[in-house]
Amino acid sequence: MTPNPLLPDLTARAIAAAHSRTSACPCGATVTLAERPDATVVRHADTVAKAHAPDLTPADLAPRLLTATRLPELLLPPLTPIPVELHGRLVSLWPYGAPVDPEDPDAAPWEAAADLLAHLHRTPAPAPLPPMRGPVRAALSISRLCAATAGGPATDAVLRAWATLPAWARAEAPQPDTATLCHGDLHLGQLVRYPAPDGPWRLIDVDDLGVGVPAWDLGRPAAWFACGLLPPDEWHRFLTAYRAAGGPAVPADGDPWPALDVAARALTVQTAARAITKAEAEGRPLDEVEQALVDASDRMASFPPELVHEEAK
Amino acid sequence: MQCPKCHAPMHTYNRNGVQIEQCSGCRGIFLDYGELEALTRLESQYAQPAPPPPAAPQAYPAPQAPAWGAPHGGHHGGHYGHKRHKSFGHMLFSS
Numbered sequence: 001m002t003p004n005p006l007l008p009d010l011t012a013r014a015i016a017a018a019h020s021r022t023s024a025c026p027c028g029a030t031v032t033l034a035e036r037p038d039a040t041v042v043r044h045a046d047t048v049a050k051a052h053a054p055d056l057t058p059a060d061l062a063p064r065l066l067t068a069t070r071l072p073e074l075l076l077p078p079l080t081p082i083p084v085e086l087h088g089r090l091v092s093l094w095p096y097g098a099p100v101d102p103e104d105p106d107a108a109p110w111e112a113a114a115d116l117l118a119h120l121h122r123t124p125a126p127a128p129l130p131p132m133r134g135p136v137r138a139a140l141s142i143s144r145l146c147a148a149t150a151g152g153p154a155t156d157a158v159l160r161a162w163a164t165l166p167a168w169a170r171a172e173a174p175q176p177d178t179a180t181l182c183h184g185d186l187h188l189g190q191l192v193r194y195p196a197p198d199g200p201w202r203l204i205d206v207d208d209l210g211v212g213v214p215a216w217d218l219g220r221p222a223a224w225f226a227c228g229l230l231p232p233d234e235w236h237r238f239l240t241a242y243r244a245a246g247g248p249a250v251p252a253d254g255d256p257w258p259a260l261d262v263a264a265r266a267l268t269v270q271t272a273a274r275a276i277t278k279a280e281a282e283g284r285p286l287d288e289v290e291q292a293l294v295d296a297s298d299r300m301a302s303f304p305p306e307l308v309h310e311e312a313k
Numbered sequence: 314m315q316c317p318k319c320h321a322p323m324h325t326y327n328r329n330g331v332q333i334e335q336c337s338g339c340r341g342i343f344l345d346y347g348e349l350e351a352l353t354r355l356e357s358q359y360a361q362p363a364p365p366p367p368a369a370p371q372a373y374p375a376p377q378a379p380a381w382g383a384p385h386g387g388h389h390g391g392h393y394g395h396k397r398h399k400s401f402g403h404m405l406f407s408s
Binding site: 102105187237289290296 | 314315317320378379381382383398400402403404405406408
């Protein structure tokens with residue numbers, strides 16, 4: 001079998017780009033930051049090269065890179081807004097930013113994340129953009145689950161919860177908001193300090209960025225809180241900072257859940273679907289955290305989203 | 314810890330060996346499981362004969378949450394403990 005030439009060639013690109021930025025590169029090892037089916041990311045010194053998902057076209061990626069170039073106070077700007085092609089994959093080049101320490105999630109910058117999202121949601125899209133890809137990702141997690149499992153109570157619960165969602169949240173209809181700039185895949189791995197190590201926080205990964213329903217970007221923390229995983233004080237820090245910055249996804253005060261419910265459901269279901277798929281592939285039962293997502297999915301079928309809206313009125 | 318009602322910081326006080334969290338903003342008091350009983354017990358030791366029980370300090374409702382949320386949300390319960398679950402730590406950083 002021929003080894004995949006993508007990684008060494010991507011590494012060569014990162015080294016060349018790093019050396020073109022400085023004549024005094026300390027030239028340590030090149031580190032592979034991620035190697036997944038949808039992305040390969042390598043770092044050499046202060047330069048990062050990312051090979052995007054195989055199905056991503058220049059028409060998908062170019063306006064997103066342009067957006068990051070034009071909003072450097074919110075999004076990490078790429079070194080060049082035009083992607084290059086390498087072994088059939090689009091490659092973009094970035095400056096290195098320091099991520100949140102995965103060993104210390106208690107240091108999570110919830111306020112900074114909320115503030116960046118609120119400002120992103122208030123900023124008119126600086127270039128014509130495709131729809132935010134969150135619902136497409138959610139639908140993908142469901143189709144992967146269906147392909148990977150023969151069924152069972154956990155899968156049944158997730159599929160029932162999926163059925164409670166409106167068509168737009170399942171990527172079966174356009175989103176009801178086609179103007180608001182959204183990140184599309186927020187989690188703690190999407191924040192870096194730039195310049196490293198102690199510059200201001202910036203959002204990274206524009207692959208799912210687009211126009212759509214901004215509540216989607218609050219959906220993961222909302223889902224984690226609703227499932228009893230994220231402590232209430234951390235959720236409140238995030239929500240309060242988002243509101244303080246004038247974020248439009250939720251009303252300025254009062255109950256935020258009518259606005260958050262669909263996104264929180266969708267991201268609970270997506271995360272549960274991925275957890276079941278992963279656990280089946282590893283031949284192990286769900287752990288306590290994964291089971292909490294399935295249990296929440298199970299309860300969703302008893303509380304249709306419309307009912308939640310009516311209760312809040 | 315932040316007040317679930319007004320989000321101001323809460324401070325911990327010790328009253329006769331009972332830990333009490335009081336909000337620095339609205340002055341509301343948060344009692345953990347069993348603490349109200351402990352306070353009532355202490356008070357009955359001071360006052361003989363026992364006066365009518367004091368009005369129970371108002372416990373705050375759990376933070377607003379969806380109807381399908383975890384039943385044990387709020388101050389205690391849920392899956393977060395003193396130490397974050399490793400699986401959730403990974404989830405925080407995953408697409």
